[in-house]
Amino acid sequence: MKAIIPVAGAGTKLRPHTYTQPKALIPIAGKTVLSIIVEQLQEAGVQDFIFITGYLGEKIQDYIKETFPTINSTFVNQGERQGLGHAILLTKDAVQHDEVMIVLGDTICEYNIKEVLQSNVSMLAVKKVDDPRNFGVAEVDEESLIHKVVEKPHIPKSNMALVGIYKIIETNMLFDCLEANFREGVKNRDEYSLTDALQCMIEKGTTFQSFKVLNWFDCGNKDSLLESNATLLKKFGTSISPDHRFENVIIVEPVSIGKNCEIRNSIVGPNVAVGDNTTINYSIIKESIIGSYADLFDIVLEESLIGSDTEVKGETRSLNIGDNTEIDLG
Incomplete structure (x- = not known):
C-alpha cells in the first residue's frame, strides 16, 4: 500500500499566507495540515508516500525530510497544474501496480483508516453536504455501493460529496482510465478530474464501496481554517512547550503554544495556536492562529490568522496577515 498526497495547489483562497507557504504547511492546532494527514496514515501502518508537489514544492520536500525522516518518500513534480486527474497520472511509475490510498493535501478527516486499508474492495469517502455542486458527487445505493460519480454537477442527483480520500485496489485500471481521458481530452471545467477516471472504472466493472467520515475539517479558507483549528484544539487538548517564558499571563484553554515563546501581560485563548519563537506582550488573543517568529504588541485579536x-x-479586532509583514495600528 502506498499513499499519494497531492500538494501542488497554489492555495489561492488562503492568500496572502500561501504566497510564501504551501497550503499544506499552514499551521493548525500546533501541527500542520500535512503532518496531521501523514501521522494518521503512519499510525495505520503506511510507510510509502508519494507527494505530488508544484508551487513551493521545495518547502514540502524539506518539511517532509525533516519532520518524517523514517518514511519512504517520493516526490513527483506537477509543473503545469492541469487538474487532480493529471496529478495522479504523474505518479504511475512511482506506484508500480501497488494499491494506493489517495488523500488530498488539504483534507483532514476522522475515520477508521485501518478498516479502509484492510478492505478487499476499493473505497471512496463521502459525507452529506448541503450544497454538493462544488464537489465530486457520489450516487450511493442502499448497500453503500457507488454506482455513479460526477464532478461538480450543475443539478446533483445526490448530496453525498466525495471528501478527497480514495482507496484504490485496481490501480492498473485507474491509470488506464486516466490515460484514456488525457488522450481524449476529457475535461471538467478545463481540468482533468480524478472523478471522471473513477466513473470510467465504474463503467468497466470496478466495485466502489462508500464509507462515511465522522468529521471533515475544511482548511480551504481563513474562516474554515480557524473553525477547524478550534475543533482540533478541543480534540488534541492544550499543548504548551516547556521551553517558554511567561509573565503575568492568563491562559484560557484549549491552546497550543510552540517552543521558545515569550508572553507577558497578556490573555491567550481560547482556541489559539501560537508558533515557535513568538513574542506577545500587552495583548489579548482568542480564536486565532499565530505563526512562528511573530511579534505582537498592544493588540486585541479575535478570529485572526497571522503569518x-x-x-x-x-x-x-480581526486580521488576516501574511508572512514577513510589519503593521503599526497605533
Missing part, C-alpha cells in the same frame, strides 16, 4: 515573521502593533 510567520510578522510584527503587529496597535489595537484591532
